Amino acid sequence: MLFVLLTAVSCDNVLDKQPLDKLQGENLFSNPEGVKLYMANLYYQLPIEDFTFFRQGFNWNTGDPNNGGFAPAMITDEAVHTEFGDFIGNDDFQWWDQGYKLIRDTNILIDIIPTLDVTEDETKALVGESAFIRAYAYFALVKRYGGVPLITAVQKYEGDVEALKVPRSTEKETWDFVLKECDVAIANLADSWPGGERRATKWVAYALKSRAALHAASLAKYSERAPISGTAVDQKLVGIEKSAAADYYKAAIDASEAIINSGKFALYKPTPASPEEAAENYRKLFEDPNIAPTETIFIKGFARPGAGTGHNYGIWYQPNQTANGWPHPGRMNPTLDLIDAYESYTNPGQNAPIATTVAGNDVNDYNGFDPAKNYKRYDDPAGIYKDKDARLWATAILPGTPWKGQKIIIQAGFVKPDGNAQLFGGDPIKVGGTTIYPYGAADRTQYSGFDTWGGNNTRTGVSFKKFLNEGVNVAPGWNQTVSDWADFRYAEILLNYAEAIVESGTGTAAKGAQALNDIRRRAGHTKNIPLTIDNVIRERRVELAFENKRFWDLVRRREYHTLFNNRVRHALIPVLDLRVTPAKYIFIRQNIARLNPSTFDYKQYYRYIPGIGSNGLVQNPQY
Amino acid sequence: MKHLKTYLSALLIIFIAAACKIDNYPAPDARLYGTFLDVETNEPVEQDIIRGSTIEFIEHGYASQTKQVMIVKNDGTYRNNLIFANQYTITPVRGNFVPAEPQDVNVAGETKLDFKVQPYIRVKDAKIEKSGSKVIATFKIQQTVINNVRKIGLYAHPEPSVGEPMRTVLSETDINAATDPNKVYKLEIDIPSNSNNLKAGSQYFFRIGAIIDAPESKFNYAKAVRIAL
Numbered sequence: 001m002l003f004v005l006l007t008a009v010s011c012d013n014v015l016d017k018q019p020l021d022k023l024q025g026e027n028l029f030s031n032p033e034g035v036k037l038y039m040a041n042l043y044y045q046l047p048i049e050d051f052t053f054f055r056q057g058f059n060w061n062t063g064d065p066n067n068g069g070f071a072p073a074m075i076t077d078e079a080v081h082t083e084f085g086d087f088i089g090n091d092d093f094q095w096w097d098q099g100y101k102l103i104r105d106t107n108i109l110i111d112i113i114p115t116l117d118v119t120e121d122e123t124k125a126l127v128g129e130s131a132f133i134r135a136y137a138y139f140a141l142v143k144r145y146g147g148v149p150l151i152t153a154v155q156k157y158e159g160d161v162e163a164l165k166v167p168r169s170t171e172k173e174t175w176d177f178v179l180k181e182c183d184v185a186i187a188n189l190a191d192s193w194p195g196g197e198r199r200a201t202k203w204v205a206y207a208l209k210s211r212a213a214l215h216a217a218s219l220a221k222y223s224e225r226a227p228i229s230g231t232a233v234d235q236k237l238v239g240i241e242k243s244a245a246a247d248y249y250k251a252a253i254d255a256s257e258a259i260i261n262s263g264k265f266a267l268y269k270p271t272p273a274s275p276e277e278a279a280e281n282y283r284k285l286f287e288d289p290n291i292a293p294t295e296t297i298f299i300k301g302f303a304r305p306g307a308g309t310g311h312n313y314g315i316w317y318q319p320n321q322t323a324n325g326w327p328h329p330g331r332m333n334p335t336l337d338l339i340d341a342y343e344s345y346t347n348p349g350q351n352a353p354i355a356t357t358v359a360g361n362d363v364n365d366y367n368g369f370d371p372a373k374n375y376k377r378y379d380d381p382a383g384i385y386k387d388k389d390a391r392l393w394a395t396a397i398l399p400g401t402p403w404k405g406q407k408i409i410i411q412a413g414f415v416k417p418d419g420n421a422q423l424f425g426g427d428p429i430k431v432g433g434t435t436i437y438p439y440g441a442a443d444r445t446q447y448s449g450f451d452t453w454g455g456n457n458t459r460t461g462v463s464f465k466k467f468l469n470e471g472v473n474v475a476p477g478w479n480q481t482v483s484d485w486a487d488f489r490y491a492e493i494l495l496n497y498a499e500a501i502v503e504s505g506t507g508t509a510a511k512g513a514q515a516l517n518d519i520r521r522r523a524g525h526t527k528n529i530p531l532t533i534d535n536v537i538r539e540r541r542v543e544l545a546f547e548n549k550r551f552w553d554l555v556r557r558r559e560y561h562t563l564f565n566n567r568v569r570h571a572l573i574p575v576l577d578l579r580v581t582p583a584k585y586i587f588i589r590q591n592i593a594r595l596n597p598s599t600f601d602y603k604q605y606y607r608y609i610p611g612i613g614s615n616g617l618v619q620n621p622q623y
Numbered sequence: 624m625k626h627l628k629t630y631l632s633a634l635l636i637i638f639i640a641a642a643c644k645i646d647n648y649p650a651p652d653a654r655l656y657g658t659f660l661d662v663e664t665n666e667p668v669e670q671d672i673i674r675g676s677t678i679e680f681i682e683h684g685y686a687s688q689t690k691q692v693m694i695v696k697n698d699g700t701y702r703n704n705l706i707f708a709n710q711y712t713i714t715p716v717r718g719n720f721v722p723a724e725p726q727d728v729n730v731a732g733e734t735k736l737d738f739k740v741q742p743y744i745r746v747k748d749a750k751i752e753k754s755g756s757k758v759i760a761t762f763k764i765q766q767t768v769i770n771n772v773r774k775i776g777l778y779a780h781p782e783p784s785v786g787e788p789m790r791t792v793l794s795e796t797d798i799n800a801a802t803d804p805n806k807v808y809k810l811e812i813d814i815p816s817n818s819n820n821l822k823a824g825s826q827y828f829f830r831i832g833a834i835i836d837a838p839e840s841k842f843n844y845a846k847a848v849r850i851a852l
Binding site for chain 1: 674687716717788790816817818819838839
């Protein structure tokens with residue numbers, strides 16, 4: 001009897017016990033360290049398009065990160081993959097559930113800020129940071145889906161699911177919300193953090209506003225290039241009126257100008273003495289963006305090797321010769337289409353398509369080797385790239401140039417002394433007692449081009465260099481690369497500024513031209529070029545190449561469907577010409593081998609909204 | 624124990640058998656087919672099989688109002704042999720013709736449904752010939768709306784489904800103006816400078832197309848022509 005009684009008494013509160021291995025909400029937020037911890041998680045979830053951003057999503061460095069190294073750049077005209085011929089699919093670049101998870105986590109913090117026992121300054125900082133994170137999240141949503149449900153406070157389930165369903169706002173309302181949240185962040189955040197932490201500042205918020213406003217403005221100006229129809233269009237859930245462009249361009253100009261006029265930022269090493277110096281400065285800037293604190297406005301760090309903390313650029317994109325034991329390197333192949341866009345120093349202000357023949361009038365001929373043509377011959381396999389913008393040399397590993405103490409050999413074959421070409425494989429031949437190998441060396445570890453073995457050799461004629469650290473041999477395993485990512489660079493702000501000025505016809509054109517030419521000066525150019533939209537877009541392509549900007553530039557300016565209408569991307573293949581002694585290199589412009597044409601459809605300017613069966617939202621057109 | 628095992632297996636079989644209730648719904652039992660016909664000439668309106676005109680249809684009796692789509696063959700015909708007998712709202716959309724009204728159709732058994740449409744453009748007097756090292760197309764353009772003609776093109780592909788979306792070689796001219804129905808347009812493709820895609824001794828399909836400047840419009844075509852190079 002007593003036993004039963006005692007047992008019953010001891011049952012008191014058994015269901016109210018606190019777990020010992022988890023923090024409770026109140027405890028977490030009552031302690032400044034707890035808030036910091038919570039904030040770190042929000043930053044981790046931020047949709048930053050960094051080294052771990054792929055078509056499968058963000059933070060693609062946990063679990064099994066094996067996606068073949070297929071980078072977002074390969075869906076644009078910047079690069080192709082060594083093996084995959086994929087183009088954009090409906091499920092690519094989705095960010096719905098994760099987006100609303102981040103928004104909910106941020107709303108939890110926003111709701112609790114007024115109750116926290118912290119100083120006024122700390123409260124302001126929290127208000128600013130949470131607005132910045134929400135702006136960043138909604139920007140990532142609106143550029144994918146158009147107008148989305150604006151959830152601005154934590155939703156509570158009280159027995160009625162229907163009450164939780166929020167309809168989509170219009171696309172314009174959503175963009176306006178993003179810019180408004182940027183303003184809240186700008187008004188509340190300080191210039192910097194006392195310990196120099198990589199957290200949002202007033203300037204990072206301005207930078208986000210500059211990028212977002214330019215995106216919205218371009219959509220307003222250019223949506224009519226790709227008209228779509230359907231319920232979502234009728235309800236203005238996708239699409240912005242053309243008349244809204246002016247305000248958005250102004251917002252982009254103002255936000256950029258605030259950064260420019262702050263005096264806190266500058267380009268890294270703005271006046272190099274030579275193109276060689278410019279190339280080295282530019283390369284170093286991406287090898288470690290921390291060396292340029294005035295240029296890098298916001299950095300995401302990859303601190304230590306491991307799941308969730310390192311990334312995989314160092315293994316996927318090394319040239320084959322420096323694979324360091326990794327079985328599938330060499331996967332980022334910059335295209336000739338991109339290479340052509342780099343200016344030459346002698347003829348600035350223009351695309352400089354690489355002329356391979358003495359006549360130079362056949363840059364649109366991609367039909368392959370023609371023995372009747374008088375090809376330019378070079379001793380140096382990178383000779384044809386001389387005079388090209390320094391940034392090309394720092395973005396791509398060109399044939400025959402050194403990398404990690406090796407000469408990187410990229411050769412597609414040879415023209416035999418009898419004038420017949422042998423390209424992409426076959427047996428070596430003997431010429432005057434010397435054995436000549438089709439790919440430039442006897443063993444497959446000694447060259448980096450065109451051999452299809454393992455999908456490890458470039459098929460465009462150049463390999464990838466930007467962001468790779470020449471001084472580090474990355475261990476051949478997952479997530480072993482720890483270089484940092486510059487999310488906002490001053491150079492991007494200058495380009496946003498120049499584009500907004502030239503596209504809107506407002507602002508000070510002279511300042512826009514100066515912004516454009518300052519970036520070119522840093523790349524070793526000494527002749528200024530006028531501010532035109534073509535000049536700005538070309539400059540964006542080369543300065544921001546592989547920074548995951550091109551995809552969105554093609555989307556926001558509605559150029560994708562025009563540039564990718566049965567688009568065939570191109571290679572510049574180096575070939576050893578044995579018709580002359582000593583043998584020299586010639587180059588052939590041609591279609592990239594084993595790659596199908598790609599087409600971007602109107603409807604792909606918006607992603608489909610997942611789960612409309614349960615969330616009841618209006619679907620985007622044609623899904 | 625032995626008995627228990629027997630009982631258990633028997634019980635299991637009963638459970639599994641219970642799940643075997645007949646739950647097969649009837650398969651789609653109707654067929655819907657037809658042709659896009661020019662309302663004036665009553666001839667089929669040439670189409671594209673990929674990224675061409677589409678037919679949206681909504682099955683009645685469900686709350687979701689989900690739009691399903693059918694595509695159209697190059698000769699302007701379409702056919703769906705796996706459709707449920709029911710009432711449908713059917714609309715040809717995003718096409719190369721003046722937008723058509725939705726219509727409610729009862730689909731049962733073999734149902735024929737032609738769409739009488741007004742094509743934006745008629746390509747008239749089309750002629751495609753090989754002449755020396757070139758393939759030359761001549762034709763006239765008759766537009767049925769006041770919009771500008773955006774561009775005209777000659778497209779080539781090894782398959783008969785050739786069109787603007789499906790071509791390996793093209794020759795296009797931007798027009799961006801209203802056209803004179805009596806003017807003879809000429810487009811040509813040079814064979815040697817496309818030696819990658821046009822190989823001597825092979826045969827290819829060539830097709831003349833023109834597109835009107837209207838939202839979501841698609842190309843209008845003349846019939847594809849087979850030419851041996």
